Amino acid sequence: MSDYDYDLFVIGAGSGGVRSGRLAAQLGKRVGVAEESLPGGTCVVRGCVPKKYLVYGADFGEAIEKSKGFGWSVENVTFDWGTLRDNIQTEVNRLSGIYSTILEKNGADLFRERAELVDAHTIRLCKSGVTKTAETILIAVGGSPWSPNIKGIEHAIVSDDIFHLPEQPKRMLIIGGGYIACEFAGVFAGLGTDVIQAYRGGRLLNGFDAEVRDEVGALQKRNGIDTRFNISPTEIRKTDGGFIVAFSDGSKIGTDCVLMATGRRPKTDTLGVKAAGVDVDSNGAVKVDKFSRTTQPNIYAVGDVTNRINLTPVAIREGAAFIETVYKDNPTAFDHDNIASAVFTRPPVGTCGISEGEARKRYGDDVTVYTTSFRPMKNVLSGSEHRCFMKVITQGKKEIVIGVHLVGDDSAEMIQMVGIAIKAKLTKADFDSTCAVHPTIAEEIVTLKPRELNKTTVVT
The missing domain is CATH 3.50.50.60 (FAD/NAD(P)-binding domain)
Structure with missing residues (x-):
């Protein structure tokens, strides 16, 4: 056993930090985790999860209004912000409790206070003033909102x-x-x-x-x-x-x-990175190599604090790759290419791969674009003017699909499945040979025609 208090100390109990801490503890490592807010991090506490519940709340209001076209009559409809707000916080607290339990049941010590680096192997718990030492340190503190410095x-x-x-x-x-x-x-x-x-x-x-x-x-x-x-x-x-x-x-x-x-920026201004020999860029992002190792060999960083791709599933995968690299003698670099993601506008955006502009920069004219824009059948009777836009970008004679971009109902759900196809480097012919599921929005993805046949303009 080493002379350190812990084999691994994780600063930040968000998605990446919790995954890393849990996996290390399951391997029998002595693990400490510090979190100044609720365990669960940005996604669970103040990001993806509560945000998505707000989106659902707004969608219900629209659905009630649009249901008239389908024969429904709803009178005296009201909305109470306090009810939605409080119900969301109840669920956030429940989920945060699960994150805490995951760490503690696997034998990790959870410190509910802010931590900062003293040196390459020492962490100070700021509320209690206690210091802890660790052989390896993982920075997983995420980011925080940034605002311009204007009057008022x-x-x-x-x-x-x-x-x-x-x-x-x-x-x-x-x-x-x-x-x-x-x-x-x-x-x-x-x-x-x-x-x-x-x-x-x-x-x-x-x-x-x-x-x-x-x-x-x-x-x-x-x-x-x-x-x-x-x-x-x-x-x-x-x-x-x-x-x-x-x-x-x-x-x-x-x-x-x-x-x-x-915008958001990595949360490193009070972390003590300089004292620990950890370099950051001009925006405060921790500099890491492909294995998430910082400029200090025993300190690693995952998630939004590195400002690579700031998505919860990415932080989780980076955390798992860190465990493989450090504790399983299996150097693993997470592949950041072709990651599907969604923007929960109403209706949402789903995207995976590169944009048309980037495709033309890389491949010039060796690019083919397929698009469609249509009004989903649900919107006909409801009276909604929202349309669905789909775009597939291919490259080369084999027409390997290198980008898919969707705007419309269910785009976030569809792009997860399409992301598998892009990751597998499937071709437009593979899409075309897949039989459509009718009647659905998704069937249009496998029946797309070249954009010039749709009489739309090339946009880069």
């Missing part, structure tokens, strides 16, 4: 605060054009709030396929969201009636709530 920024909330709002705002101004901003805009518009979404760029969802960005811009408007582009906030002023936000173009917007959804 203290009057704004961030995404972490959304789930605890005492009342549903009648008016909400959301600053940002990324997936967090787009998702919350769709949620609160669906719950009946008047939403304005303001973004410094000219299109929402920077980094996504251009046609997907255009489709999302259109669906936000169909959801009643007032989208405004090419403006940045310069000041937030509190008034008797709410807040006035001034923008770079001289415009002003009055609102009851200002949500800054302007």
Whole structure:
């Protein structure tokens, strides 16, 4: 047995940290885990899980309204924000308890306080002041919301605060054009709030396929969201009636709530990385190699704190690869290519592989694009104007599928299955030879025609 208190100490009990700690403890390693918030991390406590419940809440409201076309008559429909908010928190606490139990039942010591690095093998528990030593340290602290330093920024909330709002705002101004901003805009518009979404760029969802960005811009408007582009906030002023936000173009917007959804950054500013010899980049992300090893050989990092691909399942896979590498003599580098993901706009986005713009940069004209846009049959009787957009990108004579991008009902569910096909490097011919399931939205994926036959414009 080593002279250290622990074989492994994990800082952060989110998805990646809990998976790593549990697997190490199951191997008989002495494991310590520190978490300053609720175990479960961003996803369970203040991210994916509670966010998805809010999306469901908004969807129920729309479903009630649209059910009239199918013969339903529902009178005196009301929505109570407090009920939804509190029910979500009850479920969050239940799930967090499960994460705690997972660690403790497997023999890991869970410290419910913030931890910081003292040196390469020493951790200080900040609340109690106790220090612990470990042979190996895993950094899994995730990220936190970032807001611009403008006058009156203290009057704004961030995404972490959304789930605890005492009342549903009648008016909400959301600053940002990324997936967090787009998702919350769709949620609160669906719950009946008047939403304005303001973004410094000219299109929402920077980094996504251009046609997907255009489709999302259109669906936000169909959801009643007032989208405004090419403006940045310069000041937030509190008034008797709410807040006035001034923008770079001289415009002003009055609102009851200002949500800054302007991005997230790795949570390393108070972690003590410098003292431990761990290098970070200009945004605070921990620098790691393909095996998640930092510049300090005995310290590793997984999840959002490394700013590679900031998704919960990725953090879990990185954690499992870390265990294989360090404790099973099986050096394993998680493959970050072709990871399927979803944006829970209403309706959602599903995407896997590369965008058309990236495909043309890599392969030039050796790319073929297939698209379709249609109104799902459910929306015909309901009266909904939402459409479904599908795009498949192939490369080479064999037409290997290198990107699939979906916007519309059930896109998040479909892209998981399509992701298997892309990971397996299947071809368009494989898609075409697969018999359709009728009548479904998904059947269109295996019946797509080249974009030029659809008389649409190439967008990069």
